[in-house]
Amino acid sequence: xxxxxxxxxxxxxxxxxxxxxxxxxxxxxxxxxxxxxxxxxxxxxxxxxxxxxxxxxxxxxxxxxxxxxxxxxxxxxxxxxxxxxxxxxxxxxxxxxxxxxxxxxxxxxxxxxxxxxxxxxxxxxxxxxxxxxxxxxxxxxxxxxxxxxxxxxxxxxxxxxxxxxxxxxxxxxxxxxxxxxxxxxxxxxxxxxxxxxxxxxxxxxxxxxxxxxxxxxxxxxxxxxxxxxxxxxxxxxxxxxxxxxxxxxxxxxxxxxxxxxxxxxxxxxxxxxxxxxxxxxxxxxxxxxxxxxxxxxxxxxxxxxxxxxxxxxxxxxxxxxxxxxxxxxxxxxxxxxxxxxxxxxxxxxxxxxxxxxxxxxxxxxxxxxxx
Amino acid sequence: xxxxxxxxxxxxxxxxxxxxxxxxxxxxxxxxxxxxxxxxxxxxxxxxxxxxxxxxxxxxxxxxxxxxxxxxxxxxxxxxxxxxxxxxxxxxxxxxxxxxxxxxxxxxxxxxxxxxxxxxxxxxxxxxxxxxxxxxxxxxxxxxxxxxxxxxxxxxxxxxxxxxxxxxxxxxxxxxxxxxxxxxxxxxxxxxxxxxxxxxxxxxxxxxxxxxxxxxxxxxxxxxxxxxxxxxxxxxxxxxxxxxxxxxxxxxxxxxxxxxxxxxxxxxxxxxxxxxxxxxxxxxxxxxxxxxxxxxxxxxxxxxxxxxxxxxxxxxxxxxxxxxxxxxxxxxxxxxxxxxxxxxxxxxxxxxxxxxxxxxxxxxxxxxxxxxxxxxxxxxxxxxxxxxxxxxxxxxxxxxxxxxxxxxxxxxxxxxxxx
Numbered sequence: 001x002x003x004x005x006x007x008x009x010x011x012x013x014x015x016x017x018x019x020x021x022x023x024x025x026x027x028x029x030x031x032x033x034x035x036x037x038x039x040x041x042x043x044x045x046x047x048x049x050x051x052x053x054x055x056x057x058x059x060x061x062x063x064x065x066x067x068x069x070x071x072x073x074x075x076x077x078x079x080x081x082x083x084x085x086x087x088x089x090x091x092x093x094x095x096x097x098x099x100x101x102x103x104x105x106x107x108x109x110x111x112x113x114x115x116x117x118x119x120x121x122x123x124x125x126x127x128x129x130x131x132x133x134x135x136x137x138x139x140x141x142x143x144x145x146x147x148x149x150x151x152x153x154x155x156x157x158x159x160x161x162x163x164x165x166x167x168x169x170x171x172x173x174x175x176x177x178x179x180x181x182x183x184x185x186x187x188x189x190x191x192x193x194x195x196x197x198x199x200x201x202x203x204x205x206x207x208x209x210x211x212x213x214x215x216x217x218x219x220x221x222x223x224x225x226x227x228x229x230x231x232x233x234x235x236x237x238x239x240x241x242x243x244x245x246x247x248x249x250x251x252x253x254x255x256x257x258x259x260x261x262x263x264x265x266x267x268x269x270x271x272x273x274x275x276x277x278x279x280x281x282x283x284x285x286x287x288x289x290x291x292x293x294x295x296x297x298x299x300x301x302x303x304x305x306x307x308x309x310x311x312x313x314x315x316x317x318x319x320x321x322x323x324x325x326x327x328x329x330x331x332x333x334x335x336x337x338x339x340x341x342x343x344x345x346x347x348x349x350x351x352x353x354x355x356x357x358x359x360x361x362x363x364x365x366x367x368x369x370x371x
Numbered sequence: 372x373x374x375x376x377x378x379x380x381x382x383x384x385x386x387x388x389x390x391x392x393x394x395x396x397x398x399x400x401x402x403x404x405x406x407x408x409x410x411x412x413x414x415x416x417x418x419x420x421x422x423x424x425x426x427x428x429x430x431x432x433x434x435x436x437x438x439x440x441x442x443x444x445x446x447x448x449x450x451x452x453x454x455x456x457x458x459x460x461x462x463x464x465x466x467x468x469x470x471x472x473x474x475x476x477x478x479x480x481x482x483x484x485x486x487x488x489x490x491x492x493x494x495x496x497x498x499x500x501x502x503x504x505x506x507x508x509x510x511x512x513x514x515x516x517x518x519x520x521x522x523x524x525x526x527x528x529x530x531x532x533x534x535x536x537x538x539x540x541x542x543x544x545x546x547x548x549x550x551x552x553x554x555x556x557x558x559x560x561x562x563x564x565x566x567x568x569x570x571x572x573x574x575x576x577x578x579x580x581x582x583x584x585x586x587x588x589x590x591x592x593x594x595x596x597x598x599x600x601x602x603x604x605x606x607x608x609x610x611x612x613x614x615x616x617x618x619x620x621x622x623x624x625x626x627x628x629x630x631x632x633x634x635x636x637x638x639x640x641x642x643x644x645x646x647x648x649x650x651x652x653x654x655x656x657x658x659x660x661x662x663x664x665x666x667x668x669x670x671x672x673x674x675x676x677x678x679x680x681x682x683x684x685x686x687x688x689x690x691x692x693x694x695x696x697x698x699x700x701x702x703x704x705x706x707x708x709x710x711x712x713x714x715x716x717x718x719x720x721x722x723x724x725x726x727x728x729x730x731x732x733x734x735x736x737x738x739x740x741x742x743x744x745x746x747x748x749x750x751x752x753x754x755x756x757x758x759x760x761x762x763x764x765x766x767x768x769x770x771x772x773x774x775x776x777x778x779x780x781x782x783x784x785x786x787x788x789x790x
Binding site for chain 2: 044047066067070071074293294295304305306323325327348349350351
């Protein structure tokens with residue numbers, strides 16, 4: 001079995017300490033795989049004077065050339081022929097540009113094993129029939145990554161029903177907040193647990209609206225609020241986690257221990273799930289390096305910088321070390337939840353500073369990444 | 372919130388009030404005439420209060436956001452003093468416009484307002500919507516203002532205060548908070564107007580064009596591009612002033628320098644220049660204090676992407692500032708936030724290179740030997756530049772034109788009356 005295969009078959013998803021060696025080997029293997037098959041990737045590594053064999057120690061991981069997610073928005077970079085890519089996803093394209101990413105069967109198999117392991121660890125599986133409320137789109141062919149992961153999420157417990165908040169009609173996208181509110185009030189009278197899934201912003205807007213209208217219900221036992229995708233364009237309106245939890249309890253009667261948040265990216269399809277203490281521990285399948293905003297040098301723990309995500313999971317594209325648009329901090333344990341893997345805190349996004357401009361075109365540039 | 376003839380109304384009354392405005396406009400225009408003198412007096416009284424600190428609390432957070440000193444703010448406020456408004460009228464209209472020298476045959480000439488102005492304001496500078504209305508009033512017009520998204524109430528507050536100084540002004544000021552997506556309502560307001568004043572980028576300009584009829588005049592205050600042109604005689608002092616300007620304006624203003632054209636064809640010379648400017652920019656950056664980490668991070672990511680793609684000939688970067696050496700001759704937007712391109716542009720090619728950006732050109736910071744200054748300035752003007760400065764491209768002077776024209780002239784018409 002390949003090192004990557006072994007890594008993704010690990011039984012303990014957060015046992016980072018005992019998988020250091022294996023992770024390094026898997027990275028070297030994945031790097032060599034893309035180097036041998038992708039002209040573009042080989043060119044990038046050669047240009048940086050780096051060869052897959054240079055991955056000898058853990059420190060070498062930081063020397064592996066990073067590719068910005070921005071690069072994947074400008075270029076489509078497949079290592080495997082397109083006919084092998086059985087799943088294609090598109091990033092939600094904050095700021096207009098989208099990444100097109102494709103995965104092969106082998107990669108998806110690894111992903112599945114990862115999801116199984118992580119959800120088991122976090123006790124997200126349930127045999128109880130559940131009603132799902134999705135703050136997102138109904139998934140369609142070639143749809144956004146967010147829609148696909150939201151759908152996949154409804155497989156964790158048998159679905160009795162699924163409702164979606166975002167509806168595409170002739171006049172554009174519509175957020176049906178009132179419809180969702182009615183559903184939640186109705187479901188609260190029943191016995192089946194409810195799971196909501198969606199962007200924190202939409203979830204928060206709905207909770208706030210319900211509170212303003214004086215609505216307060218108690219969802220059935222075992223109900224969960226699941227959040228994913230970050231605050232995106234609503235970054236300025238984000239609220240403290242504690243305030244969010246308090247509001248969720250007041251309005252839906254769901255306590256903090258039943259609120260779970262996910263983090264991931266189309267260009268880094270690793271499932272980060274928050275622990276009991278609401279921290280995103282880095283699972284064995286990935287590593288996080290925080291880099292200086294000016295020099296890109298690693299800054300270590302407890303210091304804010306650009307978030308660089310590493311994983312050997314992907315065979316179809318050279319996504320082994322991507323530089324995101326996020327600014328974050330990597331913390332060292334211990335954590336009250338008992339997990340000693342380091343955890344990632346996202347502090348913000350690059351380029352988000354509430355500033356408006358008048359230089360011709362600068363407005364557009366600041367909103368996205370275009371030139 | 373709606374401001375209608377000096378009174379505040381909720382947005383829910385929008386349709387009703389817009390309907391009423393259709394009847395009020397001809398009645399008001401038929402009954403009265405607004406003179407510059409009245410407007411200057413009201414603004415002057417408001418200025419006295421502002422100078423005494425009335426708006427300090429309102430202004431402080433804005434000044435902080437834009438890094439504007441209190442002294443500079445007071446200087447900016449002085450533009451509303453009676454003295455400065457009279458000076459503005461003198462420069463732009465040659466006086467109050469009430470009486471121009473007659474034609475040879477004795478025909479009387481004077482200036483008259485366009486009539487009704489519809490201002491579509493942008494949200495990039497707080498207070499700008501109110502300023503736009505003040506200029507419209509100064510030219511004697513009735514003004515309808517569409518607030519930008521997220522105005523936060525400053526415009527209504529300032530305009531209400533102005534009405535308090537002279538109740539007559541109530542008839543000439545109308546503020547609606549119509550979202551840009553309500554094109555039907557906007558078209559209706561534009562239909563009332565003789566002139567549509569539109570602030571904002573290309574998208575806003577295009578939208579305004581589509582909603583204003585052929586029988587109303589469009590007055591576009593669009594987004595512009597500015598740059599520096601350096602010739603062999605540019606001194607370190609000149610470059611230092613330029614670097615300081617780049618750091619303090621963050622390259623986000625219409626007048627902010629996006630990059631530097633060097634009068635050369637030699638790439639070696641260009642690189643040497645880039646290196647020299649980079650050292651100066653680096654020093655000024657640390658003196659001013661580094662910019663926001665989120666913006667530095669964004670630029671680092673962009674430069675890394677460029678590096679992988681091989682976009683630039685050479686990149687000098689440190690401490691969140693960068694100078695890129697590029698092989699093309701295009702005037703383009705920089706990454707902003709202290710990231711400058713340098714490109715070779717021999718003087719004989721200035722017009723050819725800049726003509727591609729016609730309509731977008733604003734300021735050029737010209738750095739050269741004194742003896743060449745006039746010749747090069749003239750060349751830049753022929754290429755379409757409207758303002759030639761030295762290293763501080765964003766310096767302002769009372770009485771200066773706005774993007775190559777005088778607003779008060781745009782907002783008035785010349786009338787002739789045979790004796």
